Amino acid sequence: MRRLQRGCRDPSPANPRLQRGVSAIRVLIGYPPLKGKGIATLGQNRQFQWFHVPSFIYPLVPAMAATLLQQEGFDVLWNDCIAEGWTIDQFFSYVDAEKPGLIVLETKTPVVEQHWKIIDQLKERQPTCRVVLVGDHVTALPRESMEQCKVDYIITGGDFDLCVVAVAKHIRDGEELPKGLWYRGDGEIKDTGRFELTYDLNQLPFIDRRLTKSHLYGEKWKKREPFLYTMVGRDCPWARCSFCSWTTLYPRFRTRTPESLLDEIEMLIREYGAREVFDDTGTFPAGGWLKKFCEGMIERGLDKEILFSANMRYGYLKPDLVKLMGRAGFRKLKMGLESGNQATLDRIDKNVTVQQIEEESKFLSEAGIDIHLTIMVGYPWETRQDAERTLALARRLMSRGHAEMLQSTVVVPYPGTPLHQQAIENGWFRFDPMEYSRYDMSEPVLKTPDMEPDEVMKMCGGIYQSFFAPRFVWRHLTSIRSVEDLSYVARGTKAVIGHLLDFARHGEDTD
Numbered sequence: 001m002r003r004l005q006r007g008c009r010d011p012s013p014a015n016p017r018l019q020r021g022v023s024a025i026r027v028l029i030g031y032p033p034l035k036g037k038g039i040a041t042l043g044q045n046r047q048f049q050w051f052h053v054p055s056f057i058y059p060l061v062p063a064m065a066a067t068l069l070q071q072e073g074f075d076v077l078w079n080d081c082i083a084e085g086w087t088i089d090q091f092f093s094y095v096d097a098e099k100p101g102l103i104v105l106e107t108k109t110p111v112v113e114q115h116w117k118i119i120d121q122l123k124e125r126q127p128t129c130r131v132v133l134v135g136d137h138v139t140a141l142p143r144e145s146m147e148q149c150k151v152d153y154i155i156t157g158g159d160f161d162l163c164v165v166a167v168a169k170h171i172r173d174g175e176e177l178p179k180g181l182w183y184r185g186d187g188e189i190k191d192t193g194r195f196e197l198t199y200d201l202n203q204l205p206f207i208d209r210r211l212t213k214s215h216l217y218g219e220k221w222k223k224r225e226p227f228l229y230t231m232v233g234r235d236c237p238w239a240r241c242s243f244c245s246w247t248t249l250y251p252r253f254r255t256r257t258p259e260s261l262l263d264e265i266e267m268l269i270r271e272y273g274a275r276e277v278f279d280d281t282g283t284f285p286a287g288g289w290l291k292k293f294c295e296g297m298i299e300r301g302l303d304k305e306i307l308f309s310a311n312m313r314y315g316y317l318k319p320d321l322v323k324l325m326g327r328a329g330f331r332k333l334k335m336g337l338e339s340g341n342q343a344t345l346d347r348i349d350k351n352v353t354v355q356q357i358e359e360e361s362k363f364l365s366e367a368g369i370d371i372h373l374t375i376m377v378g379y380p381w382e383t384r385q386d387a388e389r390t391l392a393l394a395r396r397l398m399s400r401g402h403a404e405m406l407q408s409t410v411v412v413p414y415p416g417t418p419l420h421q422q423a424i425e426n427g428w429f430r431f432d433p434m435e436y437s438r439y440d441m442s443e444p445v446l447k448t449p450d451m452e453p454d455e456v457m458k459m460c461g462g463i464y465q466s467f468f469a470p471r472f473v474w475r476h477l478t479s480i481r482s483v484e485d486l487s488y489v490a491r492g493t494k495a496v497i498g499h500l501l502d503f504a505r506h507g508e509d510t511d
Helices: 060-071 088-098 109-125 136-140 142-148 160-173 258-272 287-299 319-327 342-347 354-366 384-399 418-426 453-468 470-477 483-504
Strands: 026-031 075-080 102-106 130-134 153-155 181-185 188-191 227-230 276-279 307-312 330-338 370-377 405-410
Touching: 026 060, 026 088, 026 160, 060 075, 060 102, 060 160, 075 088, 088 109, 102 109, 102 160, 109 130, 109 136, 109 142, 130 160, 136 142, 142 153, 142 181, 142 188, 153 160, 160 181, 227 258, 258 276, 258 287, 287 319, 319 354, 330 354, 330 384, 354 370, 354 384, 370 384, 370 453, 384 405, 384 453, 405 453
Parallel strands: 026 075, 026 102, 102 130, 130 153, 227 276, 276 307, 307 330, 330 370, 370 405
Antiparallel strands: 153 181, 181 188
């Protein structure tokens, strides 16, 4: 394997501020325990859900915030109580013992009300501590959280790693507050204007994986350990799908260079022993960027070192490039099918056709790249027949071997998305749109033309029964060539059973 290129950033460089004895402010980046219908999947999640068998997805932007803060001389605490299985009493005891001066919490619509209560409790226990809220919900509705709890700062936009550092330096050094910030001043709620996404991502350091406990995180479908995450772009070059909450955070797309990601992968192999890597950019860069990346994977021999997977969208790939991806070590792509109805794909501004979905699935599978499909049910204009057409397409792709994994979710119109606004204007909500805890995918949020809520949930969960079809089971059993393959199939079976339980409990509530 080739050595790192000159100028590549070391993951944990020495900090000159610390060497000069600059006094540190203790900053806690945390995920407090949450009460709900299972285990919350909050960090780096575009769709919130309670799971029986969770995947703890590595929260890359908060992890970058922790890395940047440490490099600026701050004493950083990483405290993901959800991934570590802590109780709320453990969390508060930890805060009381460590006494951070600044606490950063990432939130999402279904749990924002819980975070409001936790923040008020934190402020009662540690009155001098400042609390920051980040995420898509508070980006869409910043004033709401300022009015509903005692939070000190709201960071809007997706570059909250950089903004957290700016807030910390404002507190410590008196530096100017960044754009996109809401705060309290002179007894009033104030803001610094619209957030800006102008930072050159190539200037960011590599994330410190030890500081941020990357060993806690991973996908259920991983094949190899150590399994690690990267995020080369923010977030999708299309950025127009009407349901996507991350378009609220990232209305424009930026990416690092292919060489930067290749350098990072080399570092992950050398420093952390990585054997599998998943890039969690909303849509992995395509075109000439992807060609250079694939060529670099092969030239550096990284295709022999790791399995590589990423998020991708239909309509971006051509057969010749896909063949190169196969040679470069790509194992899996997560692809948004969303609906098998062209009218729905047009209506949600997906910019893809059903024909493209079928064609690209075929040539991806022929290149040896597995496809992880994502579909949604519960669109407010789709009938039962429309939903069944989507399920039929997904099952057809699975049975033909043109898709290897399938994820089914209920349509959730998060605040800030065009779909949320359309739902308000058209009266599509089943309940008061302010009942945020009900956006948790345990029931439909929107009305459908001819399906009752229980039927929508049953249809969403029923798609996982496709994994028990004889043809699908036989194909996976005959693919087992090693203990690694056997473990993968076993974990996949456990996850499928968990998903069946997730959608079978409509209306239930457990601690």
